[in-house]
Amino acid sequence: MRTLHHVPHHPPSRLVRLALAEKRLPVELRSVPIWERPEDFLILNPAGEVPVLRDREPLANEAHLAGAPGAQPPKLLTLCGASVIVEYLEEAYPQINLMGRTLAQKAETRRLVDWFMRLFDRDVTSALVGEKIDKRLSRQSVDSTAIRRGYKNLKFHLDYLGWLAETRSWLGGHDLSLADFAAAAQISTLDYLGEINWHQVPAVRDWYSRIKSRPCFRGLLSDRVPGRQPPAHYADLDF
Amino acid sequence: MRTLHHVPHHPPSRLVRLALAEKRLPVELRSVPIWERPEDFLILNPAGEVPVLRDREPLANEAHLAGAPGAQPPKLLTLCGASVIVEYLEEAYPQINLMGRTLAQKAETRRLVDWFMRLFDRDVTSALVGEKIDKRLSRQSVDSTAIRRGYKNLKFHLDYLGWLAETRSWLGGHDLSLADFAAAAQISTLDYLGEINWHQVPAVRDWYSRIKSRPCFRGLLSDRVPGRQPPAHYADLDF
Structure with a gap:
């Protein structure tokens, strides 16, 4: 298996x-x-x-x-x-392609996967999730300066994500790709903590609503972090 | 062009x-x-x-x-x-293959490229090169605690690199690959600063000597950072 x-x-x-x-x-x-x-x-x-x-x-x-x-x-x-x-x-397993077919599409998918996995993580998630969940699990003390910096960076990153969502069908271009899953992996984690103010980012909300409704998302929406409940809208497909 | x-x-x-x-x-x-x-x-x-x-x-x-x-x-x-x-x-440009041919070889090349580009960089280079060159270029103050941590981590990483060099023909396996170039990219930068004590790491030295002798390395060895000369052995193929 x-x-x-x-x-x-x-x-x-x-x-x-x-x-x-x-x-x-x-x-x-x-x-x-x-x-x-x-x-x-x-x-x-x-x-x-x-x-x-x-x-x-x-x-x-x-x-x-x-x-x-x-x-x-x-x-x-x-x-x-x-x-x-x-x-x-x-x-x-190439039957369902998530990278793109041309050299240009593949390069754009990989750029955005790296953007969300490395830059977004360094700027936002390591601060907010790292401080609020990981440090609690490993019983370390929390750094409130890092949390403030994480919120400031989150605004910049949501602007960029919103721009991608507004100007393209999916984040990487015409087709759903790993770029969408990389972004959704970050956003879903922050949403579990209630960190996304959805009213302020309508383009991001429309994109996230589409990807969250896909069958592949079900497993993530039923996850629970021990000792921390998600907000009511977390698993709601019509949030 | x-x-x-x-x-x-x-x-x-x-x-x-x-x-x-x-x-x-x-x-x-x-x-x-x-x-x-x-x-x-x-x-x-x-x-x-x-x-x-x-x-x-x-x-x-x-x-x-x-x-x-x-x-x-x-x-x-x-x-x-x-x-x-x-x-x-x-x-x-697939004529000269640097990734490997099987799924297992490609996965090992990519694991090691990520190891040297991300982990080695986070643990060692961002501390030593970041503090000693980048901060001087951008006129920021230097953090000596980061430098000490960089030296401690360098020892661990040279041990792992030495183990790879001793147990395999090239770092990723039988063939020269991007894994070797990723490691050499880090090591050559540290060597420019005189940070590698070559007498203490004979297996790493043997491997580096082989890769440094390749024609592809010539451009790197003639680089100079403004205001900072490399040690005499930096461009010497028989160091």
């Missing part, structure tokens, strides 16, 4: 769950308390980070099932990190 | 220069003072970061040159960020 080691409120983990669900690839989820640095997990990924996907190599698997002469049993692959995993999924 | 907007002592810029040179793709280099946030550069990349590659779409270009009926003039692509650029180069 395909297994994803993840943290439920962690945007890179959410990006991978959305990509797997959109591609209709079933997966068993295993929540990892990474702040405790469990040794058996560090063997899988020496970086000590989620998400980590374990998957039987699909091409070898098909040859094996077909009983091809000299076929090797399928290798179990360990894929570390959201960008490594989504590149793998695009190549291993 | 292909153009790379870069910062000479910046590891992600160096990774892209090495990949371009190994693939024998000529490029015009333009050094960007990103700490001044020049407006014409922010139009190219709203993230305000180097490297940015501008390149004429190669496939369209070939059809255009061949005078194919209905061929469009080649589009000028703008590619933002080292990971976006190296993925593009692998697909647009």
Whole structure:
């Protein structure tokens, strides 16, 4: 069985769950308390980070099932990190394309995945989610300056997201792509904390409403962080 | 002409220069003072970061040159960020493969590129190069605690790099790959500052000596940071 080691409120983990669900690839989820640095997990990924996907190599698997002469049993692959995993999924399971087809589309998808996974995370999520949830789970003291900086940066990032949503069908261009899932992974985590004032960002709300209504989103909307309930609108498709 | 907007002592810029040179793709280099946030550069990349590659779409270009009926003039692509650029180069110019051929090899190359570009950078380079060069260029005050933390992390990262170099032909496995160039981009920047004690890390030295001798490395070894000379061994192939 395909297994994803993840943290439920962690945007890179959410990006991978959305990509797997959109591609209709079933997966068993295993929540990892990474702040405790469990040794058996560090063997899988020496970086000590989620998400980590374990998957039987699909091409070898098909040859094996077909009983091809000299076929090797399928290798179990360990894929570390959201960008490594989504590149793998695009190549291993290309039937549903989430990257784009031309060089220009792929470059734009990857630019925006990097934007939301790295820049948005550095500017906003590491401050708001890092301080409000992660530090509580690992019993560290909270830095209120970081939280204020996170709110200031959130405004800039919502402006950029709103501009993309207003000028394009989906964030990366004409088609739904990993760019939308990367942004939705961040936004859904912040929305769980009640950090998005939806009345102030109508273009972002319209885009998020469309992506939130997709079947691939259901798993995320039923997640609960221990000891912290989401606002009433979190799982509401008509928020 | 292909153009790379870069910062000479910046590891992600160096990774892209090495990949371009190994693939024998000529490029015009333009050094960007990103700490001044020049407006014409922010139009190219709203993230305000180097490297940015501008390149004429190669496939369209070939059809255009061949005078194919209905061929469009080649589009000028703008590619933002080292990971976006190296993925593009692998697909647009596949004659020299630097990613690996199987799903497992590609995943390992991408894991190590991310390791050196993101983790090594966060743990070591942002502290040592960020404090010693970048802050001087942007006239900010230096944080000596960050520098001490950078040295401590450097030891851990050199141990891991040494383990990879000892147990594999190249860092990602049997073949030279972007994993080697990502690591060399970081190590060459630190070596310019004289931060690597080569006598303590013989396996890393053997690996670095092999990669430094390649023709693709020549451009990096002739770089100079204004106001800061490298140690005598920096450009010496027999260091």
